[in-house]
Amino acid sequence: DIQLTQSPSTLSASVGDRVTITCRASETFSSWLAWYQHKPGKAPKLLMYKASTLESGVPPRFSGSGSGTEFTLTITSLQADDFATYYCQQYYSFPRTFGQGTKVEIK
């Protein structure tokens, strides 16, 4: 199984900050990686797929990069609506796996 490890687990930031979340994989799988935003009581929202392709309707302050075993999600200017938990997920092989999540909270 492909293990995904996100860092940090929690991130305290202010509105306007640049934020970077890292997702490291236990084995290489090209770019078959997605990023989701999850808020309590709501359905997870797809932000990015194929590691760096922005989902339609997602603001361009979100960007993704990486391939192989290391991936990053960057928010260039954090907005109030961005405080949430972020998950990476690989869709290269079964069983599908998620990272453990990174909670972005208000500093």
Add this chain to the structure above:
Amino acid sequence: QVQLVESGGGVVRPGRSLRLSCAASGFTFRNHAMHWVRQAPGKGLEWVAVLWYDESKEYYANSVKGRFSISRDTSKNTLYLQMNSLRAEDTAVYYCVRDPGRDGLDFDYWGQGTLVTVSS
């Protein structure tokens, strides 16, 4: 609009069984693979199972393999998750999720979830 409505959750004793249902509407159910994803209290998301649109393939997380079974009834536009030999660690909110069938992605529309609590 796409709607996924889960039902069947509740409190169940360890070792017992439960069947979850997911009623789908607003899209052509028979054209899409469907997943179950769960979230234990205070934990992250965990993929559980997938069933191909034509039921030709199904895959499971190691944690549920041999105990859970995913199925669908196309005539009723309903997805099921039969959960047997339940354990305390199966306690979670279970989400029914549609596979978009594009770009290799797994998830686009999610239900609101149904809570399963395994406790004596």
